[in-house]
Amino acid sequence: MPPTDASANAGTAPVTDAGTTSPTAHESRIGPAADAGADSEDTLDLHLPDEFVALFAEDTGADGSRSLGATATAGQASASATSAVTVEGTGTGTGTGTGTGTGTGACAPENPPASTTPNPDDLLGDVADWGPVNTPAGALHLVPVRIERDLPIISRWMNDPAVTAFWGLAGPENAIEEHLRSQLVGDGRSVPCMGLLEGTPMSYWEIYRADLDPLARHYPARPHDTGVHLLIGGIRDRGRGIGGTLLRAVADLALDKRPACARVVAEPDIRNTPSVAAFLTAGFRFSAEIDLPAKRAALMIRDRSLRHLL
Incomplete structure (x- = not known):
């Protein structure tokens, strides 16, 4: 997990492996004909009842054209209707969802469902559309990083x-x-952003899915936990309390834009007292000290249920 801070700290890179699923083949087996003797012919002399033949009788029109009989046509339509598969599903819009499906007919659809590869926009929502947001320090806008520019x-x-x-x-x-x-180039579980304050680049952010990050191995993660890392880049912006102001704005923005997310989490280095103080000012609560591969961290949490109290 990358660093987390108002003037920040180091960590590991986010996970990028995606699972794959393989469809299961279903076999249809037909057993041998009953009472088939050793002297059976390869071709059966099969006599159909007259009523069965009538079902498939062909009508000849005045112009000599042929078409299936009415009964056969109706049967064809019925078969087409019952072989259709209807699937109904609901999703959270943030990368996970549940679905229920109902189907009729004896055969599977010709084309199997598409792969469930995660949609980058579903894991965090489109962070580019989160802002700008007004803060006491001015309008803050998180803009996803562009390598050539930033x-x-x-x-x-x-x-x-x-x-x-x-x-x-x-x-x-x-x-x-x-x-x-x-x-x-990952699957969208971590988005690096430039923080523009009143249009001026002054901070670097990483918004990430903490429950899908290596951090989740070190604390009791909950589905859709959103993590935040902050670096105040401009020297003139450090040391004047702006970190807590911006952290509160971005944490609340994440809660507003991600309804499935109940908590925003962070893990500043426990030695970085100004950073921990900034998270406390931003309405995060100190949850625990946790040992991470590169540091001992303060687990900071901003709960949706407490956001109007802290």
């Missing part, structure tokens, strides 16, 4: 000594580009 400024921020201690991403641009691109 890499130079993000690289500069990550190489700031005050940031390096917690994010651990200092280095050449290509290393930071790899960190960004791994999220951008």
Whole structure:
């Protein structure tokens, strides 16, 4: 899991493996004919009743054209109707859903259902459409990162000594580009964003599905938990309490835009006192100390049920 902070911390990259499902083949078996003797002929001399033959009698029109009899046509229509499969389903709109299906007929549909590969927009919703949102510090807009536009400024921020201690991403641009691109080409469970305050880039964010992240191995995750990481990039914006203001706005934005999400979580380094204080100011509660691969972290949680009290 990537770092989390108002001036932030290091972690592991989000998971990108997706499961696959394989359809199960259903076999139809026909047993041998009853009472077939050793001297049976290969071809049976089958005599159909006259009534059965009448069902498939062909009508000859005045112009010499032929068509199936009315009874056969009706039977064909009935067979077509009963072989159709109707499926009804409901989904949460955030990447998981439940469905019920009903079907009639003795055969499966010709074309099997499409693969259930996750839709990137379903895991977090379209973060690009979340903002802007008004805050006491001004209008904040989260804009998904574009490598060619944003890499130079993000690289500069990550190489700031005050940031390096917690994010651990200092280095050449290509290393930071790899960190960004791994999220951008993933399945949508983590979205790196630039934070624009009144139109000016001043922060870097990662909005991610905490329940689908390695973080979930270290705390009692709940479905649709949304994680947030924050780096205040501009030096002039640090140390004046703006982190808590922006964190509250983005956490509430996630709760507003993701109805299935009951909690926003974060895991700043326990040593990063200003970061922990910023989350407390933003209405997060301290839940526990947890040991992560790269740090000991403070698990911070903003609950939907408590958002108007904290």
